[in-house]
Amino acid sequence: MPTSAGTIDAVRDLKALLGARASDSAAVREHHSKGESYHAPAAPDVVCFPASTEEVVQIVRISQRFGLPVVPFGAGSSLEGHVQALRGGITIDLRDMNRVLRVSAEDLDATVEAGVTRLQLTKALRNTGLDFPIDPGADATIGGMAATRASGTTAVRYGTMRENVLGLTVVLADARVINMGTRARKSSAGYDLTRLFVGSEGTLGVMTEVTVRLHPVPESVSAAVCSFESIKGAVDTVIATIQLGVPVARIELLDDLQVDAVNRYSKTDYPVMPALLFEFHGDSDRHVQDQAESVEAIAREHGGRGFAWATRLEDRDRLWQARHHAFYAALALRPGAQAWTTDVCVPISRLTECVVETKADHAAVPFPVCLVGHAGDGNFHLIYMLDSGSASELDEARRLNDRMITRALALGGTCSGEHGVGFGKMKYLAAEHGEGLEVMRALKRALDPDNRMNPGKIVDI
Amino acid sequence: MPTSAGTIDAVRDLKALLGARASDSAAVREHHSKGESYHAPAAPDVVCFPASTEEVVQIVRISQRFGLPVVPFGAGSSLEGHVQALRGGITIDLRDMNRVLRVSAEDLDATVEAGVTRLQLTKALRNTGLDFPIDPGADATIGGMAATRASGTTAVRYGTMRENVLGLTVVLADARVINMGTRARKSSAGYDLTRLFVGSEGTLGVMTEVTVRLHPVPESVSAAVCSFESIKGAVDTVIATIQLGVPVARIELLDDLQVDAVNRYSKTDYPVMPALLFEFHGDSDRHVQDQAESVEAIAREHGGRGFAWATRLEDRDRLWQARHHAFYAALALRPGAQAWTTDVCVPISRLTECVVETKADHAAVPFPVCLVGHAGDGNFHLIYMLDSGSASELDEARRLNDRMITRALALGGTCSGEHGVGFGKMKYLAAEHGEGLEVMRALKRALDPDNRMNPGKIVDI
Numbered sequence: 066m067p068t069s070a071g072t073i074d075a076v077r078d079l080k081a082l083l084g085a086r087a088s089d090s091a092a093v094r095e096h097h098s099k100g101e102s103y104h105a106p107a108a109p110d111v112v113c114f115p116a117s118t119e120e121v122v123q124i125v126r127i128s129q130r131f132g133l134p135v136v137p138f139g140a141g142s143s144l145e146g147h148v149q150a151l152r153g154g155i156t157i158d159l160r161d162m163n164r165v166l167r168v169s170a171e172d173l174d175a176t177v178e179a180g181v182t183r184l185q186l187t188k189a190l191r192n193t194g195l196d197f198p199i200d201p202g203a204d205a206t207i208g209g210m211a212a213t214r215a216s217g218t219t220a221v222r223y224g225t226m227r228e229n230v231l232g233l234t235v236v237l238a239d240a241r242v243i244n245m246g247t248r249a250r251k252s253s254a255g256y257d258l259t260r261l262f263v264g265s266e267g268t269l270g271v272m273t274e275v276t277v278r279l280h281p282v283p284e285s286v287s288a289a290v291c292s293f294e295s296i297k298g299a300v301d302t303v304i305a306t307i308q309l310g311v312p313v314a315r316i317e318l319l320d321d322l323q324v325d326a327v328n329r330y331s332k333t334d335y336p337v338m339p340a341l342l343f344e345f346h347g348d349s350d351r352h353v354q355d356q357a358e359s360v361e362a363i364a365r366e367h368g369g370r371g372f373a374w375a376t377r378l379e380d381r382d383r384l385w386q387a388r389h390h391a392f393y394a395a396l397a398l399r400p401g402a403q404a405w406t407t408d409v410c411v412p413i414s415r416l417t418e419c420v421v422e423t424k425a426d427h428a429a430v431p432f433p434v435c436l437v438g439h440a441g442d443g444n445f446h447l448i449y450m451l452d453s454g455s456a457s458e459l460d461e462a463r464r465l466n467d468r469m470i471t472r473a474l475a476l477g478g479t480c481s482g483e484h485g486v487g488f489g490k491m492k493y494l495a496a497e498h499g500e501g502l503e504v505m506r507a508l509k510r511a512l513d514p515d516n517r518m519n520p521g522k523i524v525d526i
Numbered sequence: 527m528p529t530s531a532g533t534i535d536a537v538r539d540l541k542a543l544l545g546a547r548a549s550d551s552a553a554v555r556e557h558h559s560k561g562e563s564y565h566a567p568a569a570p571d572v573v574c575f576p577a578s579t580e581e582v583v584q585i586v587r588i589s590q591r592f593g594l595p596v597v598p599f600g601a602g603s604s605l606e607g608h609v610q611a612l613r614g615g616i617t618i619d620l621r622d623m624n625r626v627l628r629v630s631a632e633d634l635d636a637t638v639e640a641g642v643t644r645l646q647l648t649k650a651l652r653n654t655g656l657d658f659p660i661d662p663g664a665d666a667t668i669g670g671m672a673a674t675r676a677s678g679t680t681a682v683r684y685g686t687m688r689e690n691v692l693g694l695t696v697v698l699a700d701a702r703v704i705n706m707g708t709r710a711r712k713s714s715a716g717y718d719l720t721r722l723f724v725g726s727e728g729t730l731g732v733m734t735e736v737t738v739r740l741h742p743v744p745e746s747v748s749a750a751v752c753s754f755e756s757i758k759g760a761v762d763t764v765i766a767t768i769q770l771g772v773p774v775a776r777i778e779l780l781d782d783l784q785v786d787a788v789n790r791y792s793k794t795d796y797p798v799m800p801a802l803l804f805e806f807h808g809d810s811d812r813h814v815q816d817q818a819e820s821v822e823a824i825a826r827e828h829g830g831r832g833f834a835w836a837t838r839l840e841d842r843d844r845l846w847q848a849r850h851h852a853f854y855a856a857l858a859l860r861p862g863a864q865a866w867t868t869d870v871c872v873p874i875s876r877l878t879e880c881v882v883e884t885k886a887d888h889a890a891v892p893f894p895v896c897l898v899g900h901a902g903d904g905n906f907h908l909i910y911m912l913d914s915g916s917a918s919e920l921d922e923a924r925r926l927n928d929r930m931i932t933r934a935l936a937l938g939g940t941c942s943g944e945h946g947v948g949f950g951k952m953k954y955l956a957a958e959h960g961e962g963l964e965v966m967r968a969l970k971r972a973l974d975p976d977n978r979m980n981p982g983k984i985v986d987i
Contacts, residue, residue, distance in 0.1 A: 171765050171875035194769065214714040225712050227721070228689055243962050249871040250903045251686050252940035253675040253725050254947055255955055255984055256966045260688070260721030264714050281771030304632050308655065310742030310809055312773070348771055348820065352813050359809065410710040414632035442711045479713035486715055494716055501704050504973070505717045511972035512965070523716055 072153070075131040076111045079155070082123050086114040086161070097156045100143035101203070103405040103451070103459070104489055109136060109150035116161045118234060118242060118273040125240040125271065128155050134520050135238075137267040139209030140182060142201075144406055145487030147213065147266050151521040157271055159208055165189040166274065174231055174248060176276045179208025186277075195279040198223045198314075201483065202392070208272045213485035214264030218388070221307075221441030222314040222346065223280055225483065230263050234274035238513040248276060261508070266485055267519035269512045283314075283346035285353040288381040289360070290343070291369040292336040296320065296424075298368035299339045300417040303440045305363045307413070311356050315344035317388055318440035320424065323395065326435055330394030331387040336371065341440065342388055344381075388437075395435040395448045402432070402450040405459075407466050409473035410444035410482030419476055420445060423469045430465065432458055444482035471496075486523045494524070533614070536592040537572045540616070543584050547575040547622070558617045561604035562664070564866040564912070564920070565950055570597060570611035577622045579695060579703060579734040586701040586732065589616050595981050596699075598728040600670030601643060603662075605867050606948030608674065608727050612982040618732055620669055626650040627735065635692055635709060637737045640669025647738075656740040659684045659775075662944065663853070669733045674946035675725030679849070682768075682902030683775040683807065684741055686944065691724050695735035699974040709737060722969070727946055728980035730973045744775075744807035746814040749842040750821070751804070752830040753797040757781065757885075759829035760800050761878040764901045766824045768874070772817050776805035778849055779901035781885065784856065787896055791855030792848040797832065802901065803849055805842075849898075856896040856909045863893070863911040866920075868927050870934035871905040871943030880937055881906060884930045891926065893919055905943035932957075947984045955985070 079087035088094075089111045098106035110133070115121045128135045134154030141148060150156055159180035168175045170193050177186060182204045186197050201215040209215070211233065216225035223229065232246025246252075246259035262269055293299040296318075303316050318341055319327065325337045343360060347353035353376075361372045375381050387394075396404055411419045420436065427434045432452065438445025447469065449462040470480045470493050480486075480493035494502050505524050509516075516526050540548035549555075550572045559567035571594070576582045589596045595615030602609060611617055620641035628637045631654050638647060643665045647658050662676040670676070672694065677686035684690065693707025707713075707720035723730055754760040757779075764777050779802055780788065786798045804821060808814035814837075822833045836842050848855075857865055872880045881897065888895045893913065899906025908930065910923040931941045931954050941947075941954035955963050966985050970977075977987050 169873070169875060170769065172873040173768065174873075214712075214718070216712055216714075220712060224689070225714075227712070227718065228685070237965070241961050241964075243965055244960065245962050245965075247871075247940045247958075248873045248938045249905075249940045249943065250874070251675075251677055251681060251688070251871055251905065251943055253677075253686075253944050254940045254942045254951065254958055255725070255963070256730075256969060257675070257688065257721045257725055258959075258962055258965055260718045261969075264716070264718055269717075281769055283771060307634065308631065308742055310744060312809070348773070349816055352816060355810055355813060410708075410712055412630070412633040412635075412709045413711070414630060444710075444712065477708070478710045479708045479715045481715045482710065482712055483714050490715065497708075497715055498719075499705065500702050501706050501719055502716070503702075504698070504704055504706075504719055507972045508717060508722075508969060511968045 071131040072110050072133065075127055075133055078127050079111055079113055079124065083113055083115065083120065088112050097138055097158060098149065100141050100146065100148050102144045102146055102489065103403060104146035104149060107149040107151050109156035110153045112156045112158055114158050114161050118236065121157060121236045121271055121273050122240050122242060124155060124157060125236050128517055129240060132515065134517050135271065136519050137212065137271045139180065139206030140204060142203035142205045143209065143213060143487065144484045145489035147485060147487040147522060149488065151488065159206060162273060168193060170195060172248060173279045174276055175279055176274060177207050178274055179206060179272045181207050183207065183210065190279065194282055196282045197277060198280055199226060199229055207275045207277065211263050211272055211275050212266050216483045218315045218317055218439060220439060221316055222312060226263055227260060229278045230259060230275060231278055232276035233259055233262055233272050235262055235270040235272050237270045238515065238518050246276065266487065266522050268509060268523050270518060285347045285350045286344065286381065287353045287357055287374065287376045288344045288384050289357055289372060289374045290335060290340060290384060291364045291372040292338040292340050294338065294368045296339045296420050297417045299341050300440060302341060302364045302367045302369060304413055306360055307441060309359060311359050313343055313356065313360065313441065314346040315342065316441040317342040318438040318445065319391065320436035322433065323391060323435040323437050326394040326398050327387045327391055330397050331390055333387050342384060391437050392448060395450060398433045399450040403453040405449040405451055405462050406446055408444060408446040408482050408484050409470055409478055409480060410442060411473050411476045411478030413443040415476040415478065416440065416443045419473055422472060426465055426468055430461055442482065488521050491523065532592040533571050533594065536588055536594055539588050540572055540574055540585065544574055544581065549573050558599055558619060559610065561602050561607065561609050563605045563607055563950065564864060565607035565610060568610040568612050570617035571614045573617045573619055575619050575622050579697065582618060582697045582732055582734050583701050583703060585616060585618060586697050589978055590701060593976065595978050596732065597980050598673065598732045600641065600667030601665060603664035603666045604670065604674060604948065605945045606950035608946060608948040608983060610949065612949065620667060623734060629654060631656060633709060634740045635737055636740055637735055638668050639735055640667060640733045642668050644668065651740065655743055657743045658738060659741055660687060660690055668736045668738065672724050672733055672736050673727050677944045679776045679778055679900060681900060682777055683773060687724055688721060690739045691720060691736060692739055693737035694720055694723055694733050696723055696731040696733050698731040699976065699979050707737065727948065727983050729970060729984050731979060746808045746811045747805065747842065748814045748818055748835060748837045749805045749845050750818055750833060750835045751796060751801055751845060752825045752833045753799040753801050755799065755829045757800045757881050758878045760802050761901060763802060763825045763828045763830060765874055767821055768902060770820060772820050774804055774817065774821065774902065775807040776803065777902040778803040779899040779906065780852065781897035783894065784852060784896040784898050787855040787859050788848050788852055791858050792851055794848050803845060852898050853909060856911060859894045860911040864914040866910040866912055866923050867907055869905060869907040869943050869945050870931055870939055870941060871903060872934050872937045872939030874904040876937040876939065877901065877904045880934055883933060887926055887929055891922055903943065949982050952984065
C-alpha cells in the first residue's frame, strides 16, 4: 500500500491517467515484485500498463513530479533482480505495448513495441523467410532482451542484442522521448547511444520501441551431438571449430550431471559424459553437410565419440527440446528445490580451466549443480538446486558464485555473459571495471541525476 | 608559434617531458593541420609523439593544467576534418605507439597500440591463419579506425569497428586511464563503454590501446564482376542476395563514370555501365562456387550480364586492385583536381532511389562526380573532382552534398556511413538525431566538462 502522501497523490494521478491500467492492488504489486530468481522480492507502490510511448511519457512526468522511482517490467523472466522495486515507486509493465509495428523483408529489419515477446515476433515473421534468432531461453520481451543485452544459444553465429538492435525509442528520466540509432546498417554519425542503452537495464530510461535486425531463415539446417571423455576435449573441439571458420550456429556444452538430468527428464539416452550439441545452418544441404563433416573430424581428434548427426526435423527437435528443457531437467533432480542460475563468460582459451576448477568447487556441496554453456562464446551457466528453506545452502551457493566470478575475472572474463547485473551482481562491477565504474556513474548522473530510473541496479549514484 | 603565456609554458613542460618528441616547429605543426580532405587546415601549437599510455597521461595532465585542447592524430587519413586543431593546443600523434602487443590464435583476438596501422596488423597476422578484415581503403591506424567507427568493403560480412572492437584503453580528459570492454566474446555487465567510445572521434578521450576481433582466413576465395543496364538492377541484385542469406564478403557498386575511370586508370575493359564487384569467402571451394552460382542466377534475373567469375589469385587481385585504385582513377579524370569525398548510408531498400536522385543532381555540374558504394550496407561515396582554386565549384559541391545528405536522412538513413562527423558534418546531426544530440551533449559534458578533448568536433558544449 502506498504510504507517503506523495505516493498517494501519484497513485491518484496515475489512476486518473490510466484508469484500471494503474493498479495498487496487493496481488498486482506482488506479481511485479520479482523476476525468476532467488533474490528477495520487492514490490512497487503501483503498477502501470501503458499502451503507448506517450502514456509512458505521462507516467514518467508523474514520477518526476513526486520523486518516485520507475522500474520497467517485461516478461518478468530476468535473473539478477532487475525488476525488484527496491525503493518502491512505479513499475511500468509494457505487456500492452505488444504491437509489431513494421517488418521489412527488403531491409531485414523490424520495429516492435518493447512488450512484444520473442515468440510473438517469431510468429509475426512466419512466411517472410526471415527470423529473429536471438533466443535467451525464456519467452522474454524484446524490450527486456535489449535492456539486459541478452543473447543465448545462437550468439556464436548471429551475435547478441548488442549486434542485433539497430535503434531504440527511449523515454528519459526527464520525460523526453529520444529516437536513437538508424535503420541504415551502419553509421558513423555521432555517439552510439543505441549501444549505450542496450544493456542499461532501465537505469537510463524506459525503452518503448526496438528496431532489430532479422536474418534469412537458413535454407538447410542440421544438428549433431557428440560425447567427450573430458570437458577439455569438448572445449578444444569448440576452439578448433571456430579457428577453422566453420560458421556453426549453435555449440552447447553440457556437463555429465546435466546430461544425466536431461536423459531422465527427456527420456533420451546420451552417454553420461560431457557433451557438445551442434546446430549447422547453411545456404544448401551440401554446405551444412560440409560443416558437420568438418566438425566431426575435429571432434574425433579431440576424443569425441558417437558423433550423431541429425538432419530430420523430428530428430533435431528432439535434441533441441532436450536442451531447451535442461533447466527443468536440472530442477527435477531435486523436486521442490529452488533454482539459482548464474553465468560467467571468459575468453574461450580459458574456458576449460574455468569450468574444470569451478566443477572442483562443487565436489563436496550438499546440492546438485548442473552446468550448461554456450561454449562457442566462452559462456556457461550453473544451476544450483537449493532447499528453499535452507539458509546454509543459500550461503554455500553465494560462496560458490563468488568463487566462480572471481575466477572468471582473473581469467580475463566478465561477471555476466548474458544475464545482466540487476542488483545481484553489482558488487562485482568494481573488480571487473575498475575506474570504468566511475565513468558509468558519471553517465548515469548525466542522464538521471535524481536516480529515479530503476535505482539500485548496475550503479548507484 | 605558441602565442599565449600558458601555451609557451605548456610547450616548455612538454619538451621537458618528451624532449625532441614534442615539437612546435612550423613544418611539424603544418603536417598535423589536416587529414585528407577539402577542409581548411588548422595547426596545433605543439605536436607530441608519446611512446606509452603513461606519457599520454602526462601530456593530458599538462593540457589540463594550461587549459589546452588535445587532438589525437593517427595516419592523418580522415575525411571530415577530425584532426584539424581548430582551437590550437596539443596534437598527440600516436605513430610511435605502434606495437602489436598480443595476438591470440585461440581466442581470435589481438591487442595493439593505437598507432598500429591496418597493414602493420595484417603483416603481424601472417602465418596465424587469422585476418583483420576491416579495410577502409587508406592504411589508417587501428586507433583512428576505432575513433571514427570505420568500416569498408567487407563490412557486409564482417561488420564495422563497432562489431570488431572488443576493448579499449582510453586516457580521459582528467588523465584517468580506463580499460573498457572485455576479451570475453560477450558481456552484459554494465554500460557498454567500449561502444560509446568507438566512433567518438577523440572527443571523449584519447585511445591508446585497442583490442580487436580477428577472423579465420577463409579456406577459399573467389571474386566476380557483373554489369547492369541500370543502377536499380544492380541494387535489386544486392537485396535479393542478402535476403537469400548468401554470406557474400564484398558487394561493391560502381557507377558508369567510375567504371570508365577505372578502365582508363587500371587498363581494364569492363563495359561502361553500372557494375557490381563481388567477393565470396567460404570454408571450401564448393561453398564458394555455390555462392557465386546463386548470385549469378540472381543477377541474371535483374538484368545483369557478362557475369565474370574469377577464382585465380591474379584475376581476383586485378579486380580488387582496380577497385582499390578507384579513388586515384577518379582523380585522373581531372589531373590536378582536388577531391572531396563524402558518403551517406540508407536502408538498402532505398538505395536505388537515393543513388538515382543523387546522380540526377549531377547532370549539369561542371566537374566530374564518381560514385562507388558498399552496396550491401546501403552505403555509397561520391568523389567530387574540383578545381582547387575555384570557390564556385566548392560552393556547388557544398550544395550537392547538402542535397544528398538531406535526401539520405529523409529516406531513413544517416549523414555518414563510415567517414565520421569531424567538423565537416556537425551541421547535419541535429536533423539526424533530434533530441538525441542533446543526449550526446550531456555525455560529452559529463566526461569532458572543459571541452578540451578534440573540441569543435561532433558536438560542442
